[in-house]
Amino acid sequence: MSLYHEILKRYWGYDAFRDLQEEIITSIGEGKDTLGLMPTGGGKSITFQVPALAKEGMCLVITPLIALMKDQVENLKSRDIKAIAIYSGMTRQEIIVALENCIFGNYKFLYISPERLDTEIFRVKLRSMNISMITVDESHCISQWGYDFRPAYLKIAEIRELLPDIPVLALTATATPEVVKDIQQRLHFKKENVFRMSFERKNLAYIVRNTDNKTGEILHILNRMPGSSIIYVRNRKRTKETTLFLQREGITADFYHAGLNNDVKDLRQKRWQSGECRVMVATNAFGMGIDKPDVRTVIHLDLPDSPEAYFQEAGRAGRDGEKAYAIILYANSDKAALKKRISDTFPEKDYIKQVYEQLNYYYQMAMGDGLGCMFDFNLEDFCRRYKHFPVPADSALKILTQAGYIEYTDEQDNASRLLFTTRREELYKLREMGEQADLLIQTILRSYTGVFTDYAYIHEDSLAMRTGLTRQQIYDLLIVLAKRRILDYIPHKKTPYIIYKRERVELRHLQISKTVYEERKERYEARIKAMLEYVTSETACRSRMLLHYFGEKNEHNCEQCDTCINRKKNNGVTDSSYNVLRRQILEMLSVQQRTPADLARLIEADKEEIAAVIRFLLDKGEIQMEDGMLQTKNTTFANN
Template sequence: MTTEALHAILQQVWGYASFRPGQAEIIEHVTHGGDAIALLPTGGGKSICYQVPGLARQGLTIVVSPLISLMEDQVADLQKRNISALSLAGDVPLKTWDQWMDRAIAGEFAFLYISPERALSQRFLERLPHLPIQLLAVDEAHCASQWGHDFRPNYTRLGVLRQALSEVPCLAVTASATAAVLEDIRQILHLEAAPVFQRSFDRPNIAIHVHPTQTRETTLLHLLRPKEGRQILYTRSRSQTVLWAKRLQEQGIPAKAYHAGMSLEERSAHQHAWISGEAPVMVATNAFGMGIDQADVRQVFHLDLPDSLESYYQEMGRAGRDGNPAEAHFLLDSRVEAVFTKRLHEEELSWEDLSRVYNMLGSIGQIAIGDGKDVRQAVDLDRLAERLNVSRSWLHIALKTLEREGLFLLQDRWTEQATYTLRMHGHALVDALKNLPLVEDTGYYLARQPSFGSVLRFSAKKIAQDLQLSIPDLYEQLNSLQKAGILEWTHVDAKTVLTWKLPRAEEGRMPISRTKIHALRTAKGDRAHAVLDFLHTEKCRMEVLLAYFGQFDHDPCGRCDRCTQPRKRSSLAIQGHILALLQASPKSAADLMHYLPDPPEAVKEALRTGIHRTLWAPTESGIYHPCH
């Protein structure tokens, strides 16, 4: 397909007159069947790089993406442009899933968005040969790298999908990749021979400012301009999003909070209020922003320190996507920085730490050495943390690390899950329930399925709603049924259920590389220290940020606080200026500080040095005269 034809697709579908810098080369290469890795800045139009080739090549484009919101937003945008697109995200009934797959095989969809977990499912892989696939796109490809800031274990298995589609061009795109992350992307997706299309990560319209402050609220209110476009305030804590939004509302500023713990309805309502301008200020955790392409975000604030510069770059990069001037402000409270540093040390994990957690899980679950594969174990995180004498956050990181290394599969938020096994059926069940009128309805409810002897999982919340009971009342009835010998049940109080993926190893022989754990620990520490170095640098902020991503050939941006602050002069330069002023007429120290642009302490130091060098001398009244 010609360059003109690709431009025509862009014009007809998106209404753009031309591609953004770097897009055309990627699109032409992929359209003509080439694999590629694209490293583009935030707001650089990554999705266009696979959507235009997808339409140009016709057939079906598979887009692997890590976030449901990201998939749903892009599908909605494509459908708005009369392009048939489907998202296989969230809970899809089996019958519906089969119907969608049949339609995809029949060629009814141009784009199919899918999570890595679902893309690697046996059910999807079996359908793969029958789908008219012309392009594979892997969005947020940095998630494949264990050295990256957003590692997702299932991304490391996408090589299986890539090999199954080896005759189809593959495009991996990301907005944040260091050299180590890029190498992982190459190997995992079998893109060793693919060219890397890389644009500068510079965002020339964003001015970065770091504000040391002990009064973040006062500083924020001074800087915030809610009448100009949109603003995003990032904080680490869910509770802090609500607190800061309330503070702003009390000051008459329309603000909403957003975090992953909110209901879908509440998050959607708050996002709509922000997009519409009803509440132009969004106070959010990093759960907000991925997939949001709001062009007129004028200010992004960070109230806490992010874990990495990759995260910071993505979050601050949500500003100024329309190309107009925008600001990224960092409110640096030394107390918040101290908490960040303390947490960094507290959350360090050694191989021995992980082994202690691993062995404790085996002991609690009564898993014998050599046994346990595929066993599910309920874990009360609070009690486990107490037994290990560690914080809950530390324990969560440890469990996630063990999952990433393939020892366990974790399932969170099982607070209302339980299992039961019927021990009676038929006439025996009917006779037993006649003697238990208070629990008869519950007994028959659980016996509706032909499940005698089977272990079944159920939602306590759903059954309580169906029977119009409170959950505590339901538990009492289940206990009564158990005492009567009608069933056995187990209430899972844990916040996490883990499945052992490998047999339990002997103590001291946990199947994880010590070298790898040490390397990952070092990499995490390096990422955190890079954040601290960025905040305290004397150099151009954007220059430091770009150097972190391996881009060293950039001049100072001329926009950040370091570039625009008065330059610090050397003591010799200040002394030369003082001497010139004194040669014109004798002056007091106060007069000199008035005339000089330098900090008072720098002027005082230069005056003391000049006395020792016999450049000038003060009189008893404090008036300085040149000595020569």
């Protein structure tokens, strides 16, 4: 048994790797820069965790998903693997402790958000770390052609210069051909090296239902298709409304969005994963890192704004390989709503400049000041004070982030954490603190490990239950202990952050480049157009449309999406006959134009079947007729 298989069995309990995992692991293990394209649920984390455990030193994992980062660190710790994370919102003291542990603490994984790569403290400490490999998760974020470009990812190339001989493993679940090429160039791959899993999901049926009664359609689907389900909606308010509707109809359901606190999110996720709750109604905040194999239906009540986002969310259905359904409920009014997102996501440049100026007033930032300053940020309060609608204001702040003026982090729910700053032996001399303080200290030491070397996440409610004290008493005692410098205590806080990446500039010097604004807006519009083509097409195989978008050519229809089923009903042609006749017709027409009668004479098949396939290819747009002559036609995304 190879070392990789031994590690897989020891830490994860599996006897064999899944498709493509071993090939990627072998490639990065041999020191080759490697790009792995693996759809949602493909087991990406194994591809860097196993080779990192086989190597001396520590794996640097760069990822923008803070919630996923925390989950993976906790998951590794539960397997007795030393892992640590650094992200926006941590105090300088926490970051220093984490970095020192990476140098001296024999850690195997350092998870870090891309924005932290650019800090001086990180770059200084990095020189003393023994880095074995670099993993870039969600690597499509490095490409300006990607659907979620983040400027901070461009700093990874500079990190490579500091670690010239360290191989990079880039991972993503969604990348078009141009993005695949761009990722490798921007990460300075020594040689192109791509491992691709097919994006085809043979057990997953893609369905689009055109309906003005979406709630009624949800009931119809859930009553016909048993099993676990996710319903995706666009905003937080709608998660609750839809959940209450389902509960009134006797279906167990919960809602989930980024605005809930961690304890509530964890509880609801566990109830859904255990099957106690059947349906999770959620925004796109739900799903990352959640590996529930038996989801039978993923239903979209609102349209995603890109095929990439849809493919990821739909891909959470049927990970067990059993039949599952990804269903979009589409009303004609959705088209206008989706197009409105363009102006919401890319407000006018003058509006963006106004938001920047008001942000400076909000923090009383003087001209020339600000570089490196970090502030809690309350979007609701900001919008109320300056009379903005939240969606365009949020978009303006994100564009200012893209332009490099600020860093605007998403809302984070940071649990309370603490670190003992006194040595263990000195704690026993502190009896004068009183019985309650002594009881709390002893309970913390029994409940949490590593509290003398690293910040531990704690729950005041849990400590209250274990000690018999109230939550307020726990909080007050921890504040006292912190003031006495016995420990460092950071209470729970839930907030986004604004970090100034540059000093405040005058508005006439504020530059929002064509790359940041016009080119990104153009690509955003193209994705929305592709999404609308997907839901409005009535003839093209849904699976083939998605596969073609991601650069995967295939010659067969899925035979299980709504358009394939409708074609079979309407044409009366068997699947095998259709594929054979289609290929023959297209081959003949690629050579020269022909009449339908010519094709019927030249092809040995039932004439009714030939006529049915010709009609379908005309409807689908694969061929066209001019002056009675049939000819091939250039295909587009929607017609492939």
